[in-house]
Amino acid sequence: xxxxxxxxxxxxxxxxxxxxxxxxxxxxxxxxxxxxxxxxxxxxxxxxxxxxxxxxxxxxxxxxxxxxxxxxxxxxxxxxxxxxxxxxxxxxxxxxxxxxxxxxxxxxxxxxxxx
Amino acid sequence: xxxxxxxxxxxxxxxxxxxxxxxxxxxxxxxxxxxxxxxxxxxxxxxxxxxxxxxxxxxxxxxxxxxxxxxxxxxxxxxxxxxxxxxxxxxxxxxxxxxxxxxxxxxxxxxx
Numbered sequence: 001x002x003x004x005x006x007x008x009x010x011x012x013x014x015x016x017x018x019x020x021x022x023x024x025x026x027x028x029x030x031x032x033x034x035x036x037x038x039x040x041x042x043x044x045x046x047x048x049x050x051x052x053x054x055x056x057x058x059x060x061x062x063x064x065x066x067x068x069x070x071x072x073x074x075x076x077x078x079x080x081x082x083x084x085x086x087x088x089x090x091x092x093x094x095x096x097x098x099x100x101x102x103x104x105x106x107x108x109x110x111x112x113x114x115x
Numbered sequence: 116x117x118x119x120x121x122x123x124x125x126x127x128x129x130x131x132x133x134x135x136x137x138x139x140x141x142x143x144x145x146x147x148x149x150x151x152x153x154x155x156x157x158x159x160x161x162x163x164x165x166x167x168x169x170x171x172x173x174x175x176x177x178x179x180x181x182x183x184x185x186x187x188x189x190x191x192x193x194x195x196x197x198x199x200x201x202x203x204x205x206x207x208x209x210x211x212x213x214x215x216x217x218x219x220x221x222x223x224x225x226x227x
Binding site: 107 | 158159203207217220
């Protein structure tokens with residue numbers, strides 16, 4: 001089956017620094033990728049949707065200047081958390097979908113802790 | 116916007132059937148999904164159903180969809196301790212990006 005990987009799986013950073021998370025589709029072309037965040041014991045909240053080669057569409061309340069999303073190729077999307085603060089600590093999950101297919105494949109998630 | 120609701124917690128005895136319920140508001144849903152998430156892990160797609168179907172069975176899993184009432188359920192037959200996890204329902208809308216909205220999640224506890 002289709003596989004989506006994320007790197008790193010966990011990261012600890014200091015407040016004020018930036019962190020980049022990668023999401024890769026390993027064996028299919030991901031025309032659309034999604035970024036979610038999940039707080040402990042809560043559901044997944046969609047942050048943004050990106051189509052390859054175009055700007056991401058952010059959900060209401062998500063700061064696009066803080067959460068930079070790049071979907072430069074059909075197999076890679078990156079999420080950069082800029083000037084991270086402790087409240088940005090969360091579990092970030094990406095998913096990828098090929099055009100026309102029903103299934104959305106999820107990555108294993110990246111746990112970000114900002115100290 | 117879209118809203119997907121689930122009860123927060125369900126406890127069943129091993130060997131019994133579990134039924135997890137979900138309601139949604141989006142009338143343009145195209146697909147509805149059930150995902151399983153174990154502690155500290157990502158999401159695993161369990162099953163899905165097209166919005167024009169009313170039932171789908173896949174081994175121990177049975178999905179029922181009442182489109183009129185916008186109600187989705189997941190029945191797990193012969194529940195095992197390995198089924199303990201959080202179960203999310205999700206709906207994919209028919210809009211431009213066809214985004215997927217997740218429910219609040221139901222924590223299933225299986226008692227041996």
